[in-house]
Amino acid sequence: MVVPLNTWVLISSFKLAYNLLRRPDGTFNRHLAEFLDRKVPANLNPVDGVFSFDVLIDRATGLLCRIYRPATAEEPEPNIVELEKPVVGDVVPVIIFFHGGSFAHSSANSAIYDTLCRRLVGICKAVVVSVNYRRAPENRYPCAYDDGWTAFKWVNSRSWLQSRKDSKVHIYLAGDSSGGNIAHHVAARAVESGIDVLGNILLNPMFGGQERTESEKRLDGKYFVTLRDRDWYWRAFLPEGENRDHPACNPFGPNGRSLEGIKFPKSLVVVAGLDLIQDWQLAYVEGLRKAGKEVKLLYMEQATIGFYLLPNNNHFHTVMDEISEFVSSDC
C-alpha cells in the first residue's frame, strides 16, 4: 500500500506529535499542542478568490468562528466594515464546518483546515463558517456539541447569510473525524428544534462502540492509527465513567435512538477503506438507511485517513466533486 511521500510525511508527523501530547494518565499537553500546531491568521485580502475573518460568537465561552467568503468582482478587497455584507445570490449555501482532531487536536485556524475550508468555498460557491469548538479533555461532552449548536443558531439568525430566494439561510453541516460526529449531533438537535438543515457532509466521521469490530482488529496500527489512541480520545471526550456505547460515540448503538420519523437531512458519508473505524462508520450509514434517511456512501477503498488534506490523490478529487454536487443539487 502506497501513499504519496508528502502525505506520508504529513500524517506521520501528526501521528508522532500526537503521541507526544497524549499522556497515559488521560491528561493532554495542551501547551505543547498549541506550539506544534501550524496555524494561519485570517486574511481579509482575498487569496485565490477567498477571504476570511474571525468572529467572536459567544463571549461566555469564547467561541470563535472563522468565516470564509468568496471575493466578488465588484468588491475585490473587502472593507472591514463590509465584512457582513449580505450574500449575493438566489441560493447561497452556507456550510458550517467542524474541524477534526479526535475532539482534542487542531483548531479552526489550523493550516490544514484553513486550506480545506477555502477549498470548500471554491467548489461549492458557498460561505463557510468554521467553528472553533472547545476540545477535550479540558472540555468534555457535551461542550463540543453545545458550541456547534451555538454556532448553528448564530448562523441561522444572520440576515446577511440569507439566500434571496426564500430569505432563509441555506445551511449544510460538514466535518471530518470528530467534526463529522459533531455535525451529526448538531443536525439532530436542529431538526428537533424545527430548523432545516439541507445536508450533512461527513468525512471519515469519528464513531465507535464498546465492541471490537473486525476492521478495528484488522487495521489496528497499520495505517497511522491505533485502537489504543482511539480509546484514549473517547475516554477524554465522553463523560467520566461512560463507555463507548454512549450515544455520542455510538448514535445507533444500544443506547442510541432511531431517527425514524424525524426529518433528518440527506447525508454524504465518506469512508476511507484503510481507516480502522470504518465498521462503525458503515454501521452509521446502515443506521441512517434503516431509518429511511437519504444517504450516499462514498467508500474509498485505498484511502487512508487524512487523504482529503492534500490534493495529490484521486480520492481527493473524487470526494471534492461529490461534495460540490451534493451542495449544488439544491440550486
Place this chain on the structure above:
Amino acid sequence: MLRYDSTSSSAGSSSGSLSSSSSSSKPPQQDIDGLLAGAGYKVRSSELRQVAQRLERLETAMGNSPADFSQLASDAILYNPSDLACWVDSLLTEFAEPPPTCSSDFIVDPVNNQTVVNSSWTAAEPHTPQVHQNITYDEQQSLDNQLTVVTAMEEDSGIRLVHMLMTCAECVQSGDLSLATSLIDDMQGLLTHVNTVCGIGKVAGHFIDALSRRIFQGMGGGSVNGGSAFENEILYHHFYEACPYLKFAHFTANQAILEAFDGHDCVHVVDFNLMHGLQWPALIQALALRPGGPPLLRLTGIGPPSPDGRDSLREIGLRLAELARSVNVRFAFRGVAASRLEDVKPWMLQVNPKEAVAVNSIMQLHRLLGCEQTRNSPIDTVLSWIRGLNPKIMTVVEQEANHNQPGFLDRFTEALYYYSTMFDSLEACRIQPEKALAEIYIQREIGNV
C-alpha cells in the same frame, strides 16, 4: 505495512509562494514542497525521503520507551516546528541513547566554541515489525542543553542573515570597517534566533567568524590559515573520508593516468601534494594487474616540509613502497619538500626523458592564483615548467568555484554559494567524527577565502 510512494511526490510539489529573497544567495526555498507548505510545514522536496526515514526512526525509538516519551517531549528542545526536518532531528536526539563518551574524544571547535562529541555508537534499537532495520543511529550533532524552546521564525532570520552577510562583505571591500563591525554584532544576535545545527544558520555562523577574523586582522590578503600542517592533515583525512568528492577525483584521475601510461615501461607520476598518498595505492594495484605486466613506477611526491624533524614524505613513500613490493611492482619514490609550489624547480623532480610523465594536481593550482597580476606570477611559473616536463597527461582537480577573484565581494559571494552547497551535501554524511572534522576543514577553507 504502509509505504510511501517516493516517485509520485513530485506530482504535488511546486514552488511555494514564500517571500522570495532578492539577495544573490542560492535560494533553497524554490525546492520547498508546495503542498506541505500549505499545511504549514517547510520541507524541501529533495529532503522528503530523508525526513520520512527519520520519522520512521523516531517512531521506532518512541516504540522502545513508550512510558517515557511524553515526559521526554516536555524536556526536548524543540526548534521551529515548521522546519520538519530539524524538528524530527531534535526529537530523535532526545530519544536516542546518549553516546558513550571518554575525555579523549572531545574535540573543541575553536571557531564555534562548541564541543563536538565523538559519537561512534552503534545501532541500539531492537527489532520492531514495522520499520526496516538497517538504520544506525549515528548522525546526530550534539545540541546545547538549554531548556528553552526557541520559537522565533527561523525562515525570515535566515534570509536576513544572508542579506547582512553580503552587506558586511561589501563594507569590508570598500573599507568601511566600523559599519562592518556593527553588522557583525547584529549578525551574532540574529544567530541566536536561528538554528545553527543545520541549514543556513550553520553556514552563516562560519562565515560570520571568518569575516570577523578578517576585519580584526586588518586588511591583509593571503592565507589566514591558523592551523599547523599536522592539524590540516588530520582534517583533510577526515574530509576525505566524509565526502565522496576526493575519492571520486582520485579514482577518475587514476583511470586517466592508467590509460595514458598504456604501452610504457617506465612511468613517472608527479604529485603536487602528497598528503597521505591516498590516491596511489589504487594506481599501484591497477598497474600490477595491467595486461603485459606492471611498468617501473616512479612517484615524486611534493609536500610541505615537516615541522618537527619527521620526514613525513619519506614515511608515506616507504608505505607505498611496501605496498608496491607486495604486488610486485618495481617502485621508486622521491619526496620533494617545498612550502610553495612555485619554489619547486624542475631539476628536483629528476625526470628521465624516456619516461611517460603524469602530473597530478589535486586542489593545488588555485593556491597559485594570487592577487598580483605580475609578469611572472606563480601560476605562470609552475605551468611553464610543467610544460618543460613534457608530460603525457596532467590531471587537475579543482573546486568548482571562482574563489580567486581580486574583488573580495566576488570571492565572498562565490564562497557563500559554494560552501552552503558543501555543508548541505555534508548533511548526507553519516559517519562521525569524520563529518564534524570535515566541517572544520571546510571552515578553514572559508577562512582562507
